[in-house]
Amino acid sequence: MAYWRSIGCVAIVTTLASWTGSAHASTNFVEEVQAALYAGKTAEAAVVAGDRLAKAPDDDQARFALGAVQFLQAIEHLGQSLHQYGLRSSYQDPTGLAGLPILRIPVPHNPNPDKLTYEAFRAVLQRFADDLAAADTTLAGISGGAVDLPLNIGLVRLDLDGDGASSDDEALWLIFKTVAEARWLDEREAGKLLVDFDESDVPWLRAYIHLLMAVVEFPLAHDWRDAFQATFHGVFPGAGLPLRVLFEEEMKALAELQEKGEGPKPPAKLPAESWPEYQIRYQAWLETPEGQERQRLDSLTNRATFGGIADLVAFVHLNHWPVIEPERMQRVLENLEAMIQFSRENWRRIKDETDDRNEWIPNTAQSGVLPRMRVTEERIAGWMQFLDEFEALLQGNKLLPHWRFDRGINMRRMFLEPTTFDIVLLIQGSAAVPYLEEGELTTGQTWRQITRVFGGDFFRYFIWFN
Incomplete structure (x- = not known):
């Protein structure tokens, strides 16, 4: 499961482009955008691409560059918002709410998060939807001209904490490795992730945008305040949510377990001992100081282990969401239908390609850059x-x-x-x-x-x- 989720993270990364040897972009344009992206300066990359497009409105390569960077900015803005409220992206329980869509971005730790409310979280989702729509609007203006945008994914960085700089922890290949649990990926392997984006990747990116827009519009169509208030304390533990005491108790239990270690072990069953005889001896042992300590540690283990599962169960239990903006449900439908149409166009173009240059999604005669992924008829x-x-x-x-x-x-x-x-x-x-x-x-x-x-x-x- 973690690997296919990882593809979603790589997909976010691969929407960008760096520009070398293009018939539609000057060397300076290439170098300036590369420098901005590799330094985690997406705003600068957007300015460079936007200026280029303003001077040459028919330059589809520049338009794709701008739309791709805008999409990356949508992801970056989402990460910054999640960091602002202290997303616990290192959540240890994979069954918990941190595995939900939108919450899987591994943002840097924020020791002093802002207070989060249900309204503020809806605003985070709304901004993400608006950013995605802006990127799609830009990409919709592409008229069918040539696009040739090579990008070394391993060199791109984001600014996920909004401090104006990009640390090594915000390198995209590290983000991919963290989300995907891709143990095979190291700095050397990341440097090989060079992709040549072309015309076929335009509908691919638009399909991906519409998929994400559908995901975001669905919760915005409903009132799910009760589910948020009762369960999101484990995802944003320092953001002042009403039931943060549940998370605090979980952390206290974990700290006590770490301090005490494994603790005493129960007596083993003797070879000549019947099961009823062992049960009598075991129950007597539970009354000893060692047995009492074992019971205490087992209780702490349950408290520290099953909090995420309990929150997920509560989230499902509170999944009784009235519709408050029905027009958004229609937009969910429209986005899913658009995703299908763009995906078909993506594959029509892929199948017509005759080159073979570091394809993001190859046809059966081409080679791709992702290991373990094969395209067959x-x-x-x-x-x-x-x-x-x-x-x-x-x-x-x-x-x-x-x-x-x-x-x-x-x-x-x-x-x-x-x-x-x-x-x-x-x-x-x-x-x-x-x-x-x-x-x-x-x-x-x-x-x-x-x-x-x-x-x-x-x-x-x-x-x-x-």
Whole structure:
């Protein structure tokens, strides 16, 4: 799971470009943008690309450069906002809320975070959505001209804490390694991640932007204040959230465990001892000072270990979110449909390519830069089948089956006629009733056929292909 998530992090990185030997960009333009990106100065890179575009409005390479940098700035601004409120991106429990989308950016530690409210977090999401929309608007102006933008991903840096500088911890290859748990990646390997972005990567980037916009618009469409107030203390522990005492108790337990070490161990069962006899002896041992200490340490272990799981359960329990901005649900639908269209165009262009220059996503005759990722005709066909099936669901031409009904759920109506979102009631069936219709159902056999060609790594390829 961690590896396919890592592809999402690499995808963010690869939206940038450095410029060498282009017919559409001067050497100075290339060097200035490179210097800015490699120093973590995305604002400077945006100014250089913007100035170039102002002088040559038909320069699609400069326009792609600007849109890509704007997208990177969207990620950077998100990271800075999460740092501002003290995101605990080193959260130890992978089952906790820190694994949710948007919260996986490994920002530097902030010892003095600002106070966070539900309204402030919605503002963080809104700014991210606005930044993404700005990047997409820029990219939408590309008219089909040549794009040739090589980028050494291993040299790019961000400013995730907003201090105006970029530390070694903010190098993109280190961010990728942290999120992906990519043990194979070191500074030497990162230096090999040179990608030549071209025209096929324009729709790829736009598809990725629309996917992220759909992810952000969904929570903004709903009122989920109660879930936020009750569970986000573990994600932003120093931000003054109402139930931060839960996290504080978890940390106190962890500190005591570290201080006391392993502690006494219970007596082992003797070879000649029956199980009932051992249970009697074990229960007697629990009453001794050593046994009491063992029980105390076990209690502390549970407290320190299961807090994240408990918060996640509570988050699901409080997943009863009234719709407050229904127009956003329509935008979720529109963004997902746009993602499908741009992905199709991306693959149309990829399949037509005849060069072979450090491709981000190669066709079957090209070489790519990512290890462990292979493009085959079977996988391309499987991806096209996925796009067709997903589009049929979004358009209401196929219905989503429910275990409780012969009829199926019209997903399109869920976006266009939204009601209170409650995942438990959807699974139970009562929240699905308003959307039930007669019609053709998508089948488990179809989805097994789609995922089979990706060798069990469908979600990893989904983030890469989008």
